[in-house]
Amino acid sequence: MWSAFTEEPYDLDINRDYSQENAENCLEKQGVGYDLLSACKRQATFFYQVSLPHFRYKEFLSRCLERYSMYLCLQKLEGDRFLVPCYDMDIVWHTHQVHPVTYAADMQEILGRLLDHDDSVNDRTPGSKLSTTSESTAKLWRKYFNQSFALPGAMYRGKPPEGLLLDLTQKMKESFLLEERLQISCDSFQVVTSSGCSRLPAEILLTLQQVGSCQGNSSDQSFSPEWKLFQVNLENISPEIRDNTKIWSRKLSSARVVSLPLEGGAYSLLAKVTLVKARPSVKTLLGFSEYHKTCMALQDYNFHQFYQTIQQGRQFELDITDEVKVCVSLSMPAAAAQCRVQKEFTIEPGSFYECTIPENIEALWGPIPLEMLPLGVDNNCRAVTHRLMQKGGKDQEIQFSGLSVYLIHSLPLGLSAVQVFVGSKMAVVGHSVGAATIGCMKELQLDTRFSNSAWRAMLIKDNTGDLGILVAAWRKERSIGGNGQIFGDFLYYDLENNKSYEFTLPDANGKYILKFDDSSVDMVSGIVNIAATEQNITHKICLIFSVSTLYLLVQPYPDDIHTWNDNRE
Incomplete structure (x- = not known):
């Protein structure tokens, strides 16, 4: 069928010049008067409207087919009148046109004419053709079918965010978790005993621990990062006898390399040696006496001592017992390198202030469904800015991380937004x-979990598209000590990974701590711990602030809150 309309080859030539200028020349040669390039660009907006998961449900698509049939019926009843479909009808209309010969025959049979799909009418300002015909279509739908024209999940939801937000590359996302680290490995070790020692070393394990760190777990001050340097079985190593001592030694050609913070404070080397009796007695063989015994030694070093010992090629010595000693040689096989590490951020408090919504709403709110302020609506809103702080520099002082969050609330519009900025650029909304x-969307459990609740929801997006949807409601169901407890019930659906998170605030233990995979936040202290494995830190930051926003929005309050406050006072 392709060859009946054009001499253009059907198969794609990957070596051909497909630049815009060349494409325009090709269209001109083919005698195509329709602006195909603009039409293709407009499809980006259409695809965004129909990209949520429910557009792949069989039951929803069946409803789409039914409403598309009703739309064609309305077209027949109203003649040549311009009618505007909802996106559930439009996706079927688009699909129908993918088969142009069939579509033309069907339209001739149903309407007696070819129904033109004019998607160039996209001006949504009040009084525009699209705005007025949308209203008239809704009235005709009610008149003929006695149904609401609007369908949940099928309405316009704003421009696609691409090009409206900072395009964060993966390298930029990782930069917030990068830290210059010291590369350390173990070159060799020796286990030295006296020649007459009653026990012989059978195994050695050496680990390195950062002292005084509580990264990743603000509620557990004893937590410290720990790295395993090596673990070796010594029973197959023949000791060297020298000056009334026995020495078990080995060079480690493929030792593990660990990355340590350059400003790491202090470190502890921990050596664990399993000792066995040199001449086991009958009691030992029968199990009445201890055959294996694990002994250990722990030695602390400040960062300067630790670094200088390695740099000068000196050994670290640890006394396991009076008769057993471990000597270890560490080295720096590579220069300091940028490595992904777990990071702790602190949310800096902010104060709300009044601001004015500009005529260009996007300039303040970013890519949201509302493109223009409705006539007669108050253009005042409230906003607050929070900066994310972290420790850094030689003295580990608190400093600005480069990430900030801007919250906006408009009571007249019934609209709230959370914006994450990287520097001065809006990256996530x-x-x-x-x-x-x-x-x-059945993934959100609106008809089950939240069916009897006054739920609220927020959609999170970045420059690539939608990231996830958060739903929240207020409940009074749990019982602690015989008393009912009110709490916020949350469900977050991660659209990127098709994964759901369910949680409450406070949790069953009365704590205000959220955990997403390996990252967490203490909502009371404002301490945010982001795991080194986190792939999209700005996404998680936006989610955290969206949770706090919905927690406040879903809380019930008296109808006359001013009288209620006066009575409390």
């Missing part, structure tokens, strides 16, 4: 959404 956008 979370904004409130309703049933018109997410009403058909």
